[in-house]
């Protein structure tokens with residue numbers, strides 16, 4: 518048995534919105550005391566009416582366009598009925614594709630790589646439920662839980678794919694590309710806690726579909742799928758029937774466990790939401806949005822290659838980290854040297870921030886700003902400091918937030934181009950590295966070794982071109 522079919526249901530909050538989907542409570546519920554971001558509407562008290570957030574329709578439509586979906590002329594909402602403590606109304610307002618109506622997007626496709634596309638079956642706009650806190654020990658251990666409705670009613674985009682993935686790596690690639698797209702559209706800050714969640718369904722050839730719910734970060738998805746494939750393969754090999762069921766991912770124990778038998782669609786008793794009329798999007802809505810839509814990652818990639826003359830490899834690294842790509846472009850506005858700045862950012866700069874790059878706003882909270890990098894690169898190109906010195910200065914900027922010119926002045930670390938000073942350094946290296954000097958007369962590698970020693974001797978401040986010339990001269994005329 519080899520054929521694995523994997524489909525995804527991704528829930529992405531529209532984190533850019535100020536307010537919830539149907540009321541004026543705050544869209545960003547994080548860091549608030551439990552049940553302080555609620556009102557009669559999002560708690561579903563009798564007599565309240567939902568008022569749709571127009572921007573949520575715009576952002577979900579942009580997402581549909583970016584994922585190659587058809588956007589209908591008019592949309593409507595449905596009630597999905599189920600009882601669960603996190604759902605104060607006992608139904609969720611969502612969308613449903615019936616009676617000739619479709620959700621905000623349908624029948625799309627998203628390019629995974631040059632050889633494969635993933636079909637998107639639908640995209641719908643819906644409200645997020647509240648949150649249940651099972652306290653320590655989790656839902657299988659505790660017999661009580663706390664409920665926080667601050668999140669209830671936050672606008673959510675559900676993206677449902679066809680089961681077109683055949684392995685976890687494809688899923689990871691897709692989720693990375695999807696995150697980038699959502700970030701570029703400005704729809705969702707995917708690094709915010711709980712802003713993207715994923716349900717995965719996995720079936721092995723001929724077997725039933727098993728759904729894994731509650732995977733709270735894209736990073737965990739690959740692990741959950743790997744676990745599930747192993748579990749199902751083992752059952753198959755022992756001739757145990759794989760039941761259609763819903764399982765949960767335990768991200769501490771790294772296992773899936775059975776949670777409840779899966780509801781069928783008809784269990785939800787979908788019916789049209791009577792309190793929201795049919796919304797006619799109008800002929801110009803989609804075409805207008807297309808004109809004003811932010812640049813997508815693929816378009817940005819093309820621009821980086823053509824306008825800035827960056828290599829595809831470097832463009833790819835930058836665009837895969839939207840915040841770094843934004844930082845790069847802000848730096849260019851101050852000093853336009855795209856190739857040098859891009860190189861500096863993805864080598865020296867990125868190596869220093871790697872540890873923090875998972876946090877939501879690692880660039881905003883840093884002391885290093887585009888003006889620092891612009892000035893630093895300008896000094897390298899103007900031959901004022903060496904590349905080695907630039908690295909040291911960068912470390913000092915990270916610590917102090919001072920401008921490179923201030924640090925260079927304070928530490929007197931201008932590049933040494935004075936031939937007299939450099940000659941003294943060369944002489945000193947020649948005195949101590951006698952065997953390397955002999956070697957260097959026939960071996961080019963040894964010349965580089967001597968240059969390295971001169972750089973070290975000058976704390977990285979020597980102008981390497983001049984130092985190299987002096988070394989070569991001295992090798993030819995040892996007593997000059």
Ligand SMILES: [Zn+2]
Pocket residue numbers: 537540541542554555556557558559560670
């Ligand atoms: Zn509310």
